[in-house]
Amino acid sequence: MLSFRDVALRRGGKVLFSAVSFTIHAGQKVGLTGANGAGKSSLFAMIRGELGADSGELEIPTHLTLAHVAQETPPDPRPALEYALDGDVELREIEAAIAIEEKSGGARLGELHERMATIDGYAAPARAAKLLNGLGFAPGTETRPVNAFSGGWRMRLNLARALMCRSDLLLLDEPTNHLDLDAVIWLESWLLAYPGTLILISHDRDFLDRVVGVIAHMEQGGLRLYTGNYTAFERARAEQLAGQQAAFEKQQREVAHMQSFVERFRYKATKARQAQSRLKALERLELIAPAHIDSPFSFEFQKPRKLPQPLLTLDRISVGYGERLILNNVKLSIAPGDRIALLGANGAGKSTFIKLLAGELTPQAGEIHGAQDLAVGYFAQHQLEQLDPTDTPLAHMARLAPQAREQELRNFLGGFNFRDDMVLRNVGSFSGGEKARLVLAMLMYARPNLLLLDEPTNHLDLDMRHALTLALQDFEGALVVVAHDRHLLRTTADTLLLVNDGRVTDWEGDLDDYAKWLGGGRRELPWETPTSPAPSAAAAAAGDRGNDKARRQQGAQLRAQLKPLRDAVKQAESVMERVQKKRSELETRLADPSLYEPARRDELKGLLLDKARLESQMEDAETDWLTHSEALEVAEREAVS
16 A cells, blocks of 8 residues: 655754655554654654655555544534534545535436445444544533634544544544543553554554554654564564663663562562462563663652651641532542553543542532652643743753752753753743653652643643653652553553542552443443342332432442441551562662671661561561451451442
């Protein structure tokens, strides 16, 4: 379908790529990857005919119907549904021809209506409405004018318009950037069923893994095809890079770091689905590390100044906007070491909940108690626009830390790939990804003990996402995150909370269970489903509301009964993590050969006594964990029997 032969492209005197040769066949689903600036979007522009090659040949069939997502949305006063329908060009052409024939009384009406039936045009409004609903538009909003939507929702309209086109080739450039997790899962299913050829630019690892079967990777001015999904590509690239001695040594350090993290969490391998899923994700990290050896990003959170216990407590909180109540009767305690991810549909209240925790919203009822030494770090997309466009990254950091030396701030910014003259460029010229990196850098430097992240990966490439994941794994405070990047959620969150129907409740499954729940129409939660025989249709119709209330009460009672046991398991896990960290540090000290010299005999003796105490503490914590885990398992079985 597409054939590149020795293609080269220059932009502004810079060679983006040269001697690029590859072929994409009809029906293939290809992921186009590479660092920002490698030329991915320019390659898309060439395929669309907007850029010409400086040398070489690009062959595209002339009859090809191509669809892509427009980056701009005109201030269209028409309804959103009509805007989406414009994506089907043939449909609009037939509709226009029918209107002309009806006015002139022409003889082609029969032929035109037959063509309309052939393309299933009469069902097009229903298809468009289904697309809009899948992308997160609430029922009824399809009649709102396009110019009434915000920028992010207009991008969703552009995506719907592209999907509405009955195309042979679909080009998608970061389609998940403006979507929430529910819409990402829906889009994933839609693309898997798409019969045409797909070329997809994405920095979402899980999305690529599930959708594509070929990776086209751009680096160092070239492009190479890899068969398989993104995980297979990472393995293949890691093998290539490991052949270089310097890269190999860096790889080993990275893998050792990963192994240490996996070791710290090995006691979480309970029979719970979520814990099993997390352990599998951690095991994958070893495979991922080598493919990011040459990443320009390297940073970590500085240790919080204090870690009070608990950090924040919510007691019967209700919150909303004016008379509109969003969340009701929320109870939650957040402690250092907690790793919480929020799930839920767009508009359910996830961002509202984050704003409440950040102190940007005042509760309408209930009480919220923050520790005296609470230090909140809050990341949201609107903060990117609050940066001073006339100032530099260095100036932003200097305002944050006026006592710090300039070289210290330059070194810190260098970990976020702000190097050399870039630290002195005005922020107004930065891309969305560069602004996001700067906000994250400022956030990390401030040493928070409660970190609130609302879609932190938007505009970040795979290398930056990987570096952020590593930093979050070592963060000693508490984390609450909303993200559509499932890999980030799997590798950083231990607890999943569902924001749904005005409530914030435990999600007792994993992310795969959540996807199944969405696919099943968001019916009742599996752990709240009654085990008694189903009532007759007549009885069900009469008692649905009563049954729903009883199920909610039963679920609330069950969670209240099990909470002490779950808290005890969590506390034991927290103790094991702390002891394991101290034990690892101690083992590093004991590995020092000079420690065993006669002059350091007393120091060695003290360290060995410390090691013995830590081993005893670990044994006690493991016993507590096992006892409480078994008790929790028995209680859960009895609850559903």
